[in-house]
Amino acid sequence: MRNIVAVVATFSILVAAVTITVFSQSQTSDQNRFVEKKSSKKDDISAEKIPVPSGPYSHPEKFSLRPSKSISKDEVERLKLALHKASYFKPLSDKSVQCLLCPRHCLIKDGERGACRIRANYDGTLYALTYGKPVAINNDPVEKKPLNHFLPGTKSLSIATIGCNFGCIFCQNWHISQEYPERGEHLFIVEYFARLIPGKSDLTVFTPSELVQLAKLLGADSISYTYTEPSVFYEYMLDTAKEARKAGVKNIWVTCGYLEEKPLRELCKYLDAANVDLKGFSEEFYSRYCGSNLAPVLKTLKILKEENVWLEITNLVIPGANDSDEMIRKMCVWLKENLGTDVPLHFSRFYPNYKLQDRPETPFSTLQRAAKIAKEEGIKYVYIGNVWAEGVEDTLCPDCGKRLVRRRLMSVLENHIKDGKCEFCKTSIPGVWSLNSSK
Numbered sequence: 343m344r345n346i347v348a349v350v351a352t353f354s355i356l357v358a359a360v361t362i363t364v365f366s367q368s369q370t371s372d373q374n375r376f377v378e379k380k381s382s383k384k385d386d387i388s389a390e391k392i393p394v395p396s397g398p399y400s401h402p403e404k405f406s407l408r409p410s411k412s413i414s415k416d417e418v419e420r421l422k423l424a425l426h427k428a429s430y431f432k433p434l435s436d437k438s439v440q441c442l443l444c445p446r447h448c449l450i451k452d453g454e455r456g457a458c459r460i461r462a463n464y465d466g467t468l469y470a471l472t473y474g475k476p477v478a479i480n481n482d483p484v485e486k487k488p489l490n491h492f493l494p495g496t497k498s499l500s501i502a503t504i505g506c507n508f509g510c511i512f513c514q515n516w517h518i519s520q521e522y523p524e525r526g527e528h529l530f531i532v533e534y535f536a537r538l539i540p541g542k543s544d545l546t547v548f549t550p551s552e553l554v555q556l557a558k559l560l561g562a563d564s565i566s567y568t569y570t571e572p573s574v575f576y577e578y579m580l581d582t583a584k585e586a587r588k589a590g591v592k593n594i595w596v597t598c599g600y601l602e603e604k605p606l607r608e609l610c611k612y613l614d615a616a617n618v619d620l621k622g623f624s625e626e627f628y629s630r631y632c633g634s635n636l637a638p639v640l641k642t643l644k645i646l647k648e649e650n651v652w653l654e655i656t657n658l659v660i661p662g663a664n665d666s667d668e669m670i671r672k673m674c675v676w677l678k679e680n681l682g683t684d685v686p687l688h689f690s691r692f693y694p695n696y697k698l699q700d701r702p703e704t705p706f707s708t709l710q711r712a713a714k715i716a717k718e719e720g721i722k723y724v725y726i727g728n729v730w731a732e733g734v735e736d737t738l739c740p741d742c743g744k745r746l747v748r749r750r751l752m753s754v755l756e757n758h759i760k761d762g763k764c765e766f767c768k769t770s771i772p773g774v775w776s777l778n779s780s781k
Contacts, residue, residue, distance in 0.1 A: 392624040392669050399662035399701050402511060404629040410455045413524060415464045418471060421524050422546040426473035428461055429577055430605050437466040443576055444507045444600050445638040458574040459522050460505035472503035473578045474547035475528035477518050478569050479535055481560045485752040487568065487596050488688050488727055489654050490737060491773025492615045494747055495754035498594060499562040501553060502569035503528070503578065508598050509633035510621065511697035512660060519570040520696075550582035554589050563777060564614070568596035576605060583612035592777070595651075599642035600634060606642060610649035615774065617654045617688075618643055622664035623673035631663055631698075640676070647681050652774050654686040656727070659712055661692065661701045670712050674719040683720045684772040689713055691728035706731065723772075741769040 394401050418425060430442040437452040441461055448456035450463040460472045484498045504526040506519040513519055518526070529546065536542045538559055539552050548556075557565050565586050567579045572595060583593040592614040599618040601609075620639065621632055628636045646653045655677065659665050677685060689712045691704045709726045713734075716724045726734035730751075737747035737759075744766045748756040758765040762775050 392626070392666075392672055394624060394627050394630065394664070395662055395666040395669070397662045401663070402630050402697075404626075405509065405633045406629065410457055410459050411522070412454045413462060413471075413522075414453065417524065418462070418469075422475075422529060423471045423523055424469070424473040424475055424547070425464075426470045426577060428468040428470045429580075430602070431468040433466050437463070439463045439466060439468045441468060442602060443605055444573055444602060445635075446507060446600075458505045458507045458571075460503065460574055470575065470577050471523050472505060472526075472528070472575050474549055475503055475523065475526070476501045476531055476548055476553075477504050477526045477528050478502040479531060479548075479556075481562055482566065483752045484564060484566075484594070485735070485749060485754070487566055487594060487617045487654075488656060488690075488725070488752075489594065489615055489617055489652075490688075490725055490735070490747070490749070491654065491686055491723065491771070491775075492594070492652055493563055493592070493774060493777065494749075494757060494759075496563040497561055498564040498566040499553070499557040499560060500566040500568050501582075502567070502572070503575040504570065505574040506571040506598075507574055507600050507634075508571060510598075511631055512658070512692065512695055514693070514695050515569050516696040550578070550585045553582050554585045554591055557586070557591050558589065562591070564592035564594050566594040566596055568594070571598055571600070573597060573601045573605075576601075576609070580609055580612070583609070587612050590777075592774075597642075598632075598634075599639040601638075601642060603641070603645060606645055607649065610646065610651055613646075613649075613651045615652040615654070616646050617656055618646070619656050619658065620673065621658060622660075623669050623676065624664065627664050627669075631660070640680075644680060647685075653681070654688065656688040656690055657712070658690045658692055659704045659709060660698070661704055661708070665704070665708055665712070667711070667715060670715050671719065674716045674721055678720050683722050685721075686723040686725065687716055687721050688725045688727050689716075691726075693728070709734075737771070739764040739767060739769055739771070742767040746771065 432440045434440055439450050441448045441456050446457050450456050452463055455462045462469050462471055480500045481497050482500045484493055484496050504518050504521050504523045532548050533545045536545050572579045586593050593612055595613050595616040597618055625636050628634050689709050693703045713724045713726055722740040735749035736745050739746050746758045759771050759775055763770050
């Protein structure tokens with residue numbers, strides 16, 4: 343019997359909205375089968391040494407290596423997973439390889455997998471097992487990413503495969519991000535959506551061109567690579583982004599920002615927007631709550647800005663973990679000094695999930711305090727998400743103070759931005775407001 347708790351599917355061509363949610367119950371705790379290479383060269387970015395807050399909640403132990411059990415090539419083929427040659431790896435002796443896609447630089451023996459669970463080594467070649475194997479497809483409002491300064495009121499076809507190179511203990515999508523691809527329901531998802539593609543006969547894969555075709559059919563102006571960590575299905579994302587660019591469909595990367603510079607700059611050629619989850623502003627927080635480190639994420643933010651990709655940032659505010667005034671203020675100062683004051687910042691409410699259920703949801707007052715600090719430090723566009731409150735999602739003109747975009751529950755109710763300017767005082771408002779805008 344397949345490992346699935348529930349599948350809820352809703353489809354309507356007339357409203358152009360599709361929702362598929364697949365929940366997987368099982369979690370595996372096998373022994374680590376890869377070695378993470380530690381760089382001896384000091385990173386050029388000095389990671390902030392801010393402690394996690396002291397208080398009533400205990401902090402998890404630091405961790406970095408996560409289980410990644412082996413899978414045979416025959417099993418991959420039997421389960422109709424992909425054997426797509428990966429990018430960015432280096433062959434080593436004894437048919438081992440080193441993955442160079444993300445800063446983990448996993449050393450992977452023959453027949454084994456890296457930390458992300460979806461990149462496997464067979465006979466000295468690294469393969470991406472989830473290429474063309476989405477486990478989630480949904481036609482979302484772009485505000486859900488969240489992006490408030492990018493084509494407001496439009497739809498974004500949102501896709502994900504299984505896998506992630508982080509281990510966040512508070513992940514809301516853990517049932518797909520922390521799962522193994524062999525336990526995923528990609529065949530169900532592909533078969534379900536195949537009916538929309540005229541003449542499609544292969545029910546084991548959804549190709550990049552077919553994703554673009556689906557986006558067009560559903561009236562989506564963009565494709566978002568989201569839900570899990572798109573960096574780990576890099577080749578699928580990149581090929582889809584190339585096809586989307588040809589078809590005039592925008593590309594959005596929703597990410598933790600843990601990608602090496604070379605693949606990132608290649609991807610940036612086809613990206614129109616990105617929302618980066620800046621999960622905290624402390625190396626200690628990243629090592630205890632995410633099993634990772636902060637410095638590469640900060641570097642990614644700088645590169646996105648350099649490459650002229652429209653950028654917005656989300657900070658999930660977790661009680662007792664990353665909600666101190668010191669950490670929030672330090673983060674805002676860094677953003678202002680390195681990215682400027684025009685990059686929108688979203689403070690999002692935490693809800694107990696996955697392995698972090700010892701504390702309540704974020705108090706609204708904490709989110710208000712965070713927003714106040716950001717504005718004190720000069721951040722012009724500050725939003726509060728995951729809450730039901732009037733006005734916290736609205737865009738205000740930083741000059742005349744009038745409400746320009748009124749939102750409620752990720753829906754746009756009013757828009758007074760005309761040709762990229764405030765309709766009232768003509769102040770330029772940074773963002774991408776038209777499909778005709780280019781990088």
